[in-house]
Amino acid sequence: MDRRESIKALILGTGAIGLGLQGCKNVNDDPLLNQEIAVAETYFGRTPEELERIEELNEEQLFNEHELETIAVLSEVILPPKEPFGGPIEADVPNFIEFIGKDMPKLQYTLLGGLMWLDHEANTAFGTDFKSTPLEQQKQLLDPIAYYDAEIPMKVQSLGIQFFSLMRNLTLTGYYTSELGIKDLGYQGNQPNVWDGVPQDVLDQHGVAYDPEWIAKCVDQSKRGVIAEWDENGNLLT
């Protein structure tokens, strides 16, 4: 416990928007959002064995420098950077793909083979490797493999399509699981807050409404800090 560091988890963010429906207006002062949660900055909850495995994987190198550069170039063609969030390189996507390739060996042939295949195509068509080809020519190489027929299982589609789909999947997952990507997406969760229902404008947008009878049974968030007591029939008194 020596690394224990107490923080006050008081960030409410836009969760408060949902509170227009019922009572509980001043949640920022709510002591229950200030429950102490200890965190250790340098861990993400690994067992010693799991940490060891991560360290072992970090010692290995799957892609050479050229391949990593090609991955970086390709990922930015797939998802071009955009202000103010940035793009795959700033989201550390190439290193993420390097790690995943080692963590999931079944992906290695598609990734390594796909990169060589892409360079071969670029050399055949334009006399240079993919990463050095101008964007317009890169697009000419990618257009035939960038789309797939959703009705056909991926594993029976051509290597080019499989490779590009995998690269697109890993690029998007790498970007949207990064700090930048989460901000871009707008995800507001993973922080202490008070859930008090869907905001009215969202209900209106999607054409649904709360049933007042149902809502009457739900938690009154202004009283959630009061210890529960019931009568003998299970009716909540507090």
Added chain:
Amino acid sequence: MQIKESPDVYDVIIVGSGAGGGMAAKQLADAGFNIAIVEAGPFFDPADPKTMTQLKWPYESPRRGAGTDRPFGEFDMAYGGWQIEGEPYTHTEGTKFNWFRSHMLGGRTNHWGRISLRFGPKDFKGKTRDGYGEDWPIGYDDVKPYYDKVDKLIGVFGTNEGLPNDPDGFFLPPPKPRLHELFYIKGAKKSGVPVIPGRLSMLTKRINKDRGVCFYCGQCSRACAVYADFSSGSCLIFPAHKNGGKIRIYVNSVVREVTTNEEGKATGVSYISKDDRKEYKLKGRVVVLAASACSSARILLNSNSKQHPNGLGNSSDIIGKYLHDSTGASSACFVPDLMNRKTNYNEDGVGGMHVYSPWWEDNSKLDFPRGYHIEVWGGMGMPNYGFGFNHNAFNKFFGLKTGGYGPQLRDEVKKYYGSVIGFGGRGEGIARKDNYCEIDTTTVDQFGIPVLKFNYKWSDLEVRQAKHMQDTFEEIIHNMGGEPIWGGKPGKDRDYGLETPGNIIHEVGTTRMGNDPKTSVTNKFNQLHDVDNVFIVDAGPFVSQADKNCTWTILALSWRASDYIIDQLKQQNI
């Protein structure tokens, strides 16, 4: 190698620290007895920052949450999984059972879904109800007082609906439905499928000064650092210890067998320490097994002696028989009316369903017995590994191309974010003698302990129930204006998507209770018929599973058995 014997004699030795073991530890320690808990895994406290995964971001991990180390994703709080290195299990050819084990203090209660459903009156009387299986030797009225006490001690939200087979209780108020749940309510009601607030053991309201209150991060599967959900360690074992209870926890200790004396009575357990791979013995007046239905069966079957040549408590030859898991079938759909969502609010909610559908049909009009309930999921969850895969696959429903690259990918990701709703049907399969686990005499684990061999097959009854689930899902999807995904509705060739036995992680029935020692392993107080100082308080004594999840009943029956043990110890009967 010499087996090391501890000179201490415990009043009670409890094997396993999940729901059943935790409750027994709490009750027996509160009653003043001297307790040893023997746990196969390490110590675990949800509040320890070193092991905590709650509120972690995907980018804190190089694999962004992928499930390489842990089958439900690397932030899930169960150590173990479907396979554990060095601790195999085997199958009779042509049969299958997937066995999920979690070796750590609190066991599987650290990551479970917290769906906390009481069994109803019909659920204890299966044979009377429809001729299948067997009746329990007890009924709802025997268990009701314990369900009431469990509700109050641990906390569960829900509502009193007055339903005949989904009993009322002492509920905390439920959270309001999320957007996708409002869509589900609308779609299900159109088909006459009832929907009520979920019943989950998370504290939407304070129940005492020691535990926190839910702050709606939606991460109960990561175990709660403020103890606002139920885990056996944080809600039972630690409070019992704090109360001044005499509890010693032996961690990393794999129980090999229950030891017995010349009279055939239990004297304690022998275990192997994972730390030094040596065998030790503990002595106790009473042994309580709570290692999981299959693990407890394995320990008993491996406890052979002159007095118990067929395994301890197995004169009936019933141990391991009647193993059953919940049935399960799932579906998911894309709902166009859920596209283009505003993301400017946090809808994580509690870590599970705010609404669900209890069983509603009349089986006399159906071609299968027993029912199922429907669990619902969806919403704008935290991105983790896999987010953005086939990001515009739903384009196909609009006749648009799938795949591509370029700036529009960002718009497509946002357009479809939060537009999927999923369903899980979780039902009751019939307990059968020919579905069982036994000792595989050809295989031992890394500690030299003979392993389990499984033999399990669904019957047509369960397959027909799965078909009913899929038909229901299809109708609800249609009512919501949705499009089925995951390759559409599975047909007869795939048993209508019926999950492999074991996949729902509700293993029960291996040491069933009953009044007749020839056809059951324990009596109605979870006490072995053959040996009066050995009890089983996991789901092994379940006669049938019900269309409910098993944990709340494990807790109630463990408390009930503990009261009986206290009484018997005080009377010096055991």
